[in-house]
Amino acid sequence: MTDILFILFAVVAVGGAVGVVVGRSPVASLLFMVATLASVAGIYVLFEAHFLAAIQVLVYAGAIMVLFLFVIMLLNLGHDYRADLRYGSWSLLSLVVVGLTAGVLMQGFSGDTGAALLENGATVAAAIDAAVIEKGAVGVIADPLFTDYVVAFELMGLLLLVAIVAAVVLAKPRGAGEG
Amino acid sequence: MGEMQELSTFWFVTFGAVKVVAVFTVVMAVVAYMTLAERRVSAFIQDRLGPNRVGPFGLLQPIADGIKNIIKEETMPGTAAKFYFVLGPALAIMPAVVTFAVIPFAAPLPTPVGTVDMIVADVPIGILYILALSSLAVYGIVLSGWASNNKYAFLGGLRASAQMISYEVALGLSVIAVLLLAGNVTLTEMVWKQQQLGLWFVFPLSLAFIFFLISALAETNRLPFDMPEAESELITGYHTEYSAMKFSMFFIAEYAHVVTASALMATLFFGGWDIPFWPGDDMFRHEGAWIRGFDESGAPIPTSPSVLITLLTLAAFSAKTGFFLLLYIWIRWTLPRFRYDQVMHLGWKVLLPAALAYIMLIAGTMLVLDQLGVAYGMLYGLVLTAVSGVTTLAFLFFVDRDRVISGAHRKRTTRASAARPAAGPAGRTTSS
Numbered sequence: 084m085t086d087i088l089f090i091l092f093a094v095v096a097v098g099g100a101v102g103v104v105v106g107r108s109p110v111a112s113l114l115f116m117v118a119t120l121a122s123v124a125g126i127y128v129l130f131e132a133h134f135l136a137a138i139q140v141l142v143y144a145g146a147i148m149v150l151f152l153f154v155i156m157l158l159n160l161g162h163d164y165r166a167d168l169r170y171g172s173w174s175l176l177s178l179v180v181v182g183l184t185a186g187v188l189m190q191g192f193s194g195d196t197g198a199a200l201l202e203n204g205a206t207v208a209a210a211i212d213a214a215v216i217e218k219g220a221v222g223v224i225a226d227p228l229f230t231d232y233v234v235a236f237e238l239m240g241l242l243l244l245v246a247i248v249a250a251v252v253l254a255k256p257r258g259a260g261e262g
Numbered sequence: 263m264g265e266m267q268e269l270s271t272f273w274f275v276t277f278g279a280v281k282v283v284a285v286f287t288v289v290m291a292v293v294a295y296m297t298l299a300e301r302r303v304s305a306f307i308q309d310r311l312g313p314n315r316v317g318p319f320g321l322l323q324p325i326a327d328g329i330k331n332i333i334k335e336e337t338m339p340g341t342a343a344k345f346y347f348v349l350g351p352a353l354a355i356m357p358a359v360v361t362f363a364v365i366p367f368a369a370p371l372p373t374p375v376g377t378v379d380m381i382v383a384d385v386p387i388g389i390l391y392i393l394a395l396s397s398l399a400v401y402g403i404v405l406s407g408w409a410s411n412n413k414y415a416f417l418g419g420l421r422a423s424a425q426m427i428s429y430e431v432a433l434g435l436s437v438i439a440v441l442l443l444a445g446n447v448t449l450t451e452m453v454w455k456q457q458q459l460g461l462w463f464v465f466p467l468s469l470a471f472i473f474f475l476i477s478a479l480a481e482t483n484r485l486p487f488d489m490p491e492a493e494s495e496l497i498t499g500y501h502t503e504y505s506a507m508k509f510s511m512f513f514i515a516e517y518a519h520v521v522t523a524s525a526l527m528a529t530l531f532f533g534g535w536d537i538p539f540w541p542g543d544d545m546f547r548h549e550g551a552w553i554r555g556f557d558e559s560g561a562p563i564p565t566s567p568s569v570l571i572t573l574l575t576l577a578a579f580s581a582k583t584g585f586f587l588l589l590y591i592w593i594r595w596t597l598p599r600f601r602y603d604q605v606m607h608l609g610w611k612v613l614l615p616a617a618l619a620y621i622m623l624i625a626g627t628m629l630v631l632d633q634l635g636v637a638y639g640m641l642y643g644l645v646l647t648a649v650s651g652v653t654t655l656a657f658l659f660f661v662d663r664d665r666v667i668s669g670a671h672r673k674r675t676t677r678a679s680a681a682r683p684a685a686g687p688a689g690r691t692t693s694s
Contacts, residue, residue, distance in 0.1 A: 110346065110408065117401070137390035145397025146427060149404070153423045156408050156416070220386040221447055 089129055096122035104177075109155045113148060120144045134220045269376035277378045282363075285382050289362050292587075293517040294324035300591050307595045327510075334506035339410060342503065346409035351504065351511040354402025357395040358518035364391050365525045366450050368535050368576035369545050370552070372567040377552070380535075380572065381450060388448035389437060392526065393430075396481065399519065400426040403483075403490060406512075407500035418499025421602065422483065422490035428609035429480035429487075435617035436473035439624050440530050443467060443646070450546075453534035457544040458555060459643045464531040466646035469620050469654045471531045473613055478523040480609065483516060485594040489602055524586030525579075532582050535575035543571050616657060623653060 095118055102115030120143045127136035214223045228236055269277065298313065298320060305312025313320040338344065368380035385391050400423050407419020440463055444452045456462050464471045480487040491499040501512045528534060537543045544554045545565055554565035600608070627649050636642050 110343075110405075114405075133385060133387045134390070137387045137394045140394035141390065141397055145394060145400075146430070149397075149400050149423055149427060152401070152404055153420070153427075156404065156420060156423075215386075219446055221390075 085129055089126065092122040092125040092129070095119070096126070110152070113151055113155065117144050117148050120148070131215075134224055269378065273373075273375045277373075278382070281378075281380075281382050285362060285367075286359065289359065289518060289521055290514075292521050293514055294328065296517050296520065296587060296591075297327065297513070298323050299587070300594070303588070303591045304595045307592075331507050331510040336508065337503070337505045339412070339503050341411040343409040343411065346405050347503075348508070350402050350406025350409055351508045351515075352402070353405060354399060354515040355511045355518070356402075357399045358515040358522070361392045361395050361522045362518075362525065364388055364449055365522070365529055366453060366534055367525070367579050368573075369543055369571045370567045371572040372569065377567050379450070380576070384448065384450055386448060388446075388450075388452075389441070389526075389530075390447055392522070393434060393437070396519065396522075397426075397430055399515070402512075402515065403500050406504065407490075410500070410503040412503050414496045415500050415502045418490045418496050418502070421496075422500060425480060425483075425487065425489055425605060425609075428606060429477045429613075432473055432609060432613035432617055433477035433481055435614070435621060436470045436477060437530070438621050439467050439470035439617075442621070442624055442628060449529050449534070452530060453536060454544075454546040456533045457536050457541070457546075458638060460640045461643035461647065462531060462533040462536070462538075466643045466650055467531065467624065468647070468650045469657055470617075470624075470650075471527075472654065472657070473617050473620070474527065474530065476608075476613065478527065479590075479593065480605070482519040482523055482590075484520065484590060486597040486600050487605060488599060489605055494599075520587065520590050521583070524590065525583045527586050528579065528582035534582075535579040537574060537578045543575055545571070612661065620653060623649065 099115045099117075099119030099122065103112045103119065106112035106115055120139060124136040124139040124144070127133075127139060211223065218226055301323075302312040302314075302320065304310075313323045316322040316326045338347065363382040364385055366379070366381040366384070371378045371380055403422040404419040407415045407417075407422065410416070440452065441447060443459075443463060443466060444455045446452070446455075452463075459466070479485075483490050489499075490496075491501075496502070501509055504512065535543075541554065545552055545567060548562055551562070552565050552567060553562040555563050557563055624646070627646055631642055631645060636645070
């Protein structure tokens with residue numbers, strides 16, 4: 084059952100990812116991306132990472148992609164898109180990048196390294212199961228995030244704040260900044 | 263007694279399937295009859311009769327409406343993006359009907375083969391599941407607005423996405439206060455914590471409840487926040503071009519959201535299926551046994567589920583949810599619609615900072631109480647109730663002073679009253 088669901092989610096995730104790239108209209112690409120994000124969330128649930136799945140749907144599919152859709156609709160990009168399509172040397176470069184990534188992943192998960200990962204994974208999974216029982220599905224992520232990694236977490240927040248301030252500055256009409 | 267018998271896989275799946283079908287049917291029936299209730303209550307409020315011809319008291323009206331919607335002609339605008347036009351209603355209704363799954367609706371039911379939890383799926387992320395899925399609801403509305411290729415529908419879709427993103431923030435922040443006090447995200451545990459506190463969370467977290475109520479109204483696109491539909495401005499907004507069952511699906515989705523939001527308010531702030539002033543129904547799974555609470559020494563007090571308690575708690579849950587359904591209708595036919603900029607102002611400049619400050623206050627109070635060694639119980643709850651009560655009064659005072667939400671009518675009267683003294687008493691003083 085789990086295997087069937089995994090294959091289903093995996094096919095939708097990969098198919099959606101391909102769809103994002105080859106989709107003709109921006110709205111179609113966006114919906115493919117939502118399908119991919121939702122399928123990845125489904126895979127997280129199969130791994131019993133419920134919290135991660137919920138956050139994936141809540142933040143990416145439910146907030147960020149809605150903002151994307153909002154922008155696409157506000158700028159009315161969905162209807163006359165053919166002029167925006169570009170082909171050429173970039174698509175060749177993307178093929179090279181995809182090939183390299185696939186190669187690195189296959190190197191990482193095949194042979195001895197893969198077996199070692201699997202063996203290691205079992206012990207890690209047992210430790211995570213114990214932590215989930217002790218702290219709950221949310222606590223097991225929140226606890227290290229706000230203790231061990233709190234500096235990195237806050238710095239990340241600061242980085243996003245810088246991006247937001249920059250966006251506001253860029254969006255401001257020229258001359259309105261003074262006074 | 264206290265010991266519990268776990269369900270075997272076969273019975274777990276069987277009862278699971280029964281619960282899915284039963285809950286889905288009940289939610290759909292409530293949705294159907296809420297359309298009737300809305301029309302009857304609005305008629306009562308406006309001193310009319312409302313639909314009363316089909317069956318006794320008009321009770322068969324929803325069935326007649328359903329048949330009408332199914333046999334009506336499905337129109338498809340020639341310039342619409344066909345695929346997305348059909349996809350829209352489907353995407354709108356899907357999240358609406360699945361969110362009820364994580365809400366516990368009664369105390370566990372004992373059966374000869376084991377105890378059955380009265381919840382469709384007790385997932386470990388509880389409330390986050392509801393927040394995540396209801397955040398997807400906006401796709402249906404936005405897509406149908408865009409695919410209709412109609413300016414009114416398009417504006418409705420844009421408004422919907424802006425509004426839902428804005429109020430999702432306030433909604434999430436008001437839930438955080440509940441999470442702080444409950445200490446977990448599953449709704450079963452929230453009900454249990456309210457039973458242990460001896461107070462429903464609406465008292466210690468009164469301001470969070472107000473924020474939640476406002477945000478839930480905005481998230482379900484109900485008046486006074488029905489900007490995406492706003493008949494007087496946008497015809498009916500995103501579903502202007504829809505007819506027959508596709509149109510009906512938007513309505514089913516909206517009412518299903520209302521039912522879930524009502525059940526959620528009952529669960530988060532009004533004790534869920536808890537019966538007030540009676541500890542006999544308190545029940546929680548603790549280390550493989552059913553317990554009612556802990557005695558002075560911290561030892562668990564065992565209890566055992568019974569059919570009677572399940573039925574009584576089911577009645578309590580239905581009564582609370584029913585009250586909020588009525589409140590939704592009541593608000594809709596009492597308050598006028600906000601202006602669009604007022605909606606955005608309220609969401610971003612009032613609710614968001616106020617909710618953040620309130621979380622700080624609640625977390626700070628809880629930290630002080632924990633440091634003082636106050637046990638989780640009545641005293642703990644009462645201190646928080648006092649703090650929240652003062653904050654709520656301050657918030658309402660601030661909001662009500664015409665500074666934050668000021669309608670056009672009030673602005674004119676204040677300007678007129680400001681102008682009058684200048685011409686009246688002021689003129690008299692200069693003349694004397």
